Amino acid sequence: MSKKNDEQLIKDFQQGNQVAYEILYNRYKDRIYNFVYRYVNDVDIAQDIAHDTFLKLYTHKHTYKEIAKFSTWLFTIALNICRTELRKKKRRKTYSTSELSTEDREFAISSDQNVIEDKSSDSFEINAVVNICLMKLSEEFRTMIIFRDIQELSYDVISNIMELPIGTVKSRINRGRIKLNQFLSEKGYNK
Amino acid sequence: MIDKKLQIKINDYVEDNMTKKEKKEFENFLELNEELRVEVLQIKSMISDLKNVRSVKLGASFDDRLKSSIESYNNKKQNSLSIFRLFENPVYASLGAVAAIFLVVIVTISSSVLEPAKGSMVIDSNQVYEQDSVVDNDNKFNDENEEQYKINRNFDLQRVEDSKDN
Numbered sequence: 001m002s003k004k005n006d007e008q009l010i011k012d013f014q015q016g017n018q019v020a021y022e023i024l025y026n027r028y029k030d031r032i033y034n035f036v037y038r039y040v041n042d043v044d045i046a047q048d049i050a051h052d053t054f055l056k057l058y059t060h061k062h063t064y065k066e067i068a069k070f071s072t073w074l075f076t077i078a079l080n081i082c083r084t085e086l087r088k089k090k091r092r093k094t095y096s097t098s099e100l101s102t103e104d105r106e107f108a109i110s111s112d113q114n115v116i117e118d119k120s121s122d123s124f125e126i127n128a129v130v131n132i133c134l135m136k137l138s139e140e141f142r143t144m145i146i147f148r149d150i151q152e153l154s155y156d157v158i159s160n161i162m163e164l165p166i167g168t169v170k171s172r173i174n175r176g177r178i179k180l181n182q183f184l185s186e187k188g189y190n191k
Numbered sequence: 192m193i194d195k196k197l198q199i200k201i202n203d204y205v206e207d208n209m210t211k212k213e214k215k216e217f218e219n220f221l222e223l224n225e226e227l228r229v230e231v232l233q234i235k236s237m238i239s240d241l242k243n244v245r246s247v248k249l250g251a252s253f254d255d256r257l258k259s260s261i262e263s264y265n266n267k268k269q270n271s272l273s274i275f276r277l278f279e280n281p282v283y284a285s286l287g288a289v290a291a292i293f294l295v296v297i298v299t300i301s302s303s304v305l306e307p308a309k310g311s312m313v314i315d316s317n318q319v320y321e322q323d324s325v326v327d328n329d330n331k332f333n334d335e336n337e338e339q340y341k342i343n344r345n346f347d348l349q350r351v352e353d354s355k356d357n
Contacts, residue, residue, distance in 0.1 A: 055264070173202060181237050
């Protein structure tokens with residue numbers, strides 16, 4: 001059973017085989033969680049999104065059609081939940097900062113920067129810097145960089161998830177890399 | 192601003208997706224653009240670092256949480272279907288069938304009782320009112336005739352008496 005490919009496993013699961021679901025879950029849980037964590041940069045939110053992704057895989061198994069690769073379908077579910085969550089988070093943030101006084105607002109906006117500038121402390125490490133710099137990228141560049149350079153997905157899969165031609169994906173990934181490199185350089189990395 | 196074709200070329204170069212000839216040509220091009228060459232080399236080293244970014248792992252509590260969510264989903268689904276599962280038992284199925292037949296019979300009988308008999312007259316209250324008024328008119332007409340008759344009769348009697356006197 002575990003030697004079967006993803007597409008055969010999801011087919012088995014659609015026919016009621018629960019073991020097939022468990023194999024798919026074990027194959028993808030860390031990959032999905034890593035992608036989501038890099039995308040939202042928050043452990044709790046990332047766990048909630050990963051949970052919802054695998055629950056959706058369970059409850060909406062019949063919506064998968066064999067025309068797409070299973071990984072494309074699953075990452076698309078995760079990405080859509082991420083986007084929805086970030087939109088909600090943005091609305092909450094806009095609402096809460098608009099409620100503050102001018103002085104408080106300045107403090108609230110600069111609080112993230114305090115974390116970014118924490119490189120003098122011992123906790124400064126590449127992992128944290130990469131996360132912070134990734135969050136400074138636009139959502140589109142961030143998604144593509146995570147998919148390609150951290151998740152190591154093929155251009156074919158990325159092109160299907162993003163619904164863009166491969167050439168466009170390649171050029172945008174390169175633009176994203178240039179931006180990320182600039183941000184990392186600003187943080188003292190690459191020098 | 193680098194154009195799209197060059198972006199794709201840089202991408203292929205940093206990911207080693209070029210033939211030897213293409214690679215040589217591109218390196219010659221980079222020799223002429225020092226700034227771009229430095230940037231491309233930095234990107235190449237950044238990609239290899241990104242691949243080594245520490246991977247985060249989910250704890251065992253995550254598995255338990257997902258398992259309980261799946262169980263509650265399955266329970267919810269089963270509860271919504273449990274009323275129909277009752278009829279899988281032959282006793283409940285027979286009882287259900289008898290109840291259904293009884294219901295059909297009751298509905299049929301009650302509808303035939305409530306339905307009006309064929310040929311029976313439906314009395315309209317407006318029509319009754321109109322009929323009453325017609326009767327009243329007839330009586331009025333008869334009363335007027337009787338009075339006229341009496342007048343005529345008295346007049347005739349008077350004429351007879353006058354002629355006798357003459």
